[in-house]
Amino acid sequence: MKKAIVYINQFFGQLGGEDTAGVGPSIHEGQIGPAMAYNQELHAEVTHTIICGDNYMGSNPEDAVKQILDMLEPLEFDVFVAGPAFNAGRYGVACGTICKAVKEKFGVPVITSMNEENPGVEMFRKDVIILKGGNIASKMRKDLPAVAKVANCFLDEVPVGPADEMGYFPTGHRHQVFIDEDATSRFMKMLHARIKGEPYVSELIVPKLDRVPIAAPLKDLKSARIALLNTGGIVPVDNPDRIQSASATRWGKYDISSMDRLEGGVFKTIHAGFDPAAANADPNVIMPIDAMKALLKEGVYGSLHPYFYTTVGTGTTEKEAARMAKEIIPLLQEDHVDACIMVST
Numbered sequence: 381m382k383k384a385i386v387y388i389n390q391f392f393g394q395l396g397g398e399d400t401a402g403v404g405p406s407i408h409e410g411q412i413g414p415a416m417a418y419n420q421e422l423h424a425e426v427t428h429t430i431i432c433g434d435n436y437m438g439s440n441p442e443d444a445v446k447q448i449l450d451m452l453e454p455l456e457f458d459v460f461v462a463g464p465a466f467n468a469g470r471y472g473v474a475c476g477t478i479c480k481a482v483k484e485k486f487g488v489p490v491i492t493s494m495n496e497e498n499p500g501v502e503m504f505r506k507d508v509i510i511l512k513g514g515n516i517a518s519k520m521r522k523d524l525p526a527v528a529k530v531a532n533c534f535l536d537e538v539p540v541g542p543a544d545e546m547g548y549f550p551t552g553h554r555h556q557v558f559i560d561e562d563a564t565s566r567f568m569k570m571l572h573a574r575i576k577g578e579p580y581v582s583e584l585i586v587p588k589l590d591r592v593p594i595a596a597p598l599k600d601l602k603s604a605r606i607a608l609l610n611t612g613g614i615v616p617v618d619n620p621d622r623i624q625s626a627s628a629t630r631w632g633k634y635d636i637s638s639m640d641r642l643e644g645g646v647f648k649t650i651h652a653g654f655d656p657a658a659a660n661a662d663p664n665v666i667m668p669i670d671a672m673k674a675l676l677k678e679g680v681y682g683s684l685h686p687y688f689y690t691t692v693g694t695g696t697t698e699k700e701a702a703r704m705a706k707e708i709i710p711l712l713q714e715d716h717v718d719a720c721i722m723v724s725t
Contacts, residue, residue, distance in 0.1 A: 382424040382535050386415040387462040387478050389471050393431030398655040401435035407451040421528035423535045434470035445481045459531050464493035464523040467515040467695045472500030479508040489534035493523045497697050505549045512547050604718040607685035611693030612666035612725045613651030625652035627695035631704045637686035641670035653694030685717050
């Protein structure tokens with residue numbers, strides 16, 4: 381019987397949440413968490429489960445990859461599966477990182493799954509087959525069988541169909557296929573459909589890239605007005621704007637004109653994507669009001685916008701982020717802000 385190995389993070393590996401995100405790689409015989417479901421769906425036995433904390437992989441990618449490759453070296457396996465990673469950015473990047481490394485080292489098929497908003501998609505879609513997955517873990521029931529379906533094509537040694545048929549993100553690779561209809565007939569059908577306003581799909585789709593031009597540098601920092609924004613979820617302790625801890629659709633604006641720093645117990649983070657202990661104890665580690673006020677007194681820059689703006693980045697879609705930005709920008713323009721510092725986590 382053919383063999384498979386599954387990679388998952390600390391949460392799905394049942395080690396814990398953010399408190400264990402820094403644990404290094406470990407390998408376990410048999411199936412843990414989602415690996416049990418893969419064992420039912422795959423035309424192979426899942427012989428081992430690899431678990432690694434998202435923070436460890438993100439902070440020590442070379443070391444984490446080396447450890448995992450060393451663990452895999454003595455094993456025999458026919459396919460390597462990671463995730464699903466949904467819209468969890470660190471998890472998605474981790475899945476893409478290890479899948480690419482395993483493919484290059486051992487030459488076996490590698491498959492994972494992510495939501496379209498996951499940064500891992502654009503980073504690894506050309507190197508790894510990434511199924512189009514849901515945005516939250518409750519989509520596991522749908523996402524996992526989709527991964528297994530593609531993996532089974534490799535296991536059964538049958539061709540993997542096109543991206544739009546199999547449900548994975550296009551890899552940018554074009555394959556020659558033979559069909560009965562000639563190019564002229566296909567072209568005329570698409571032309572007629574376009575003229576009539578009917579749906580059609582081009583055979584060569586040119587991707588639309590969202591290119592944001594780089595802003596011009598400040599001419600004079602000493603006279604510039606600076607504003608602070610963050611995606612780390614720093615809010616007053618009662619979270620008056622009810623900003624969500626993940627997949628945010630709301631933002632907040634808070635007055636700092638009379639403060640030299642943010643105090644723990646007065647401000648906190650509501651971000652669900654990292655351990656909040658340090659930020660709750662000292663909110664300035666995410667929203668550095670103390671440092672900005674100190675630099676202002678030293679004359680490093682001209683003036684500080686009297687408010688800071690906050691939302692949560694984890695799981696927040698590009699569409700919602702763009703909408704929130706369009707709502708905040710006029711407030712900055714009204715105060716003649718010259719530059720913004722966007723603090724992330």
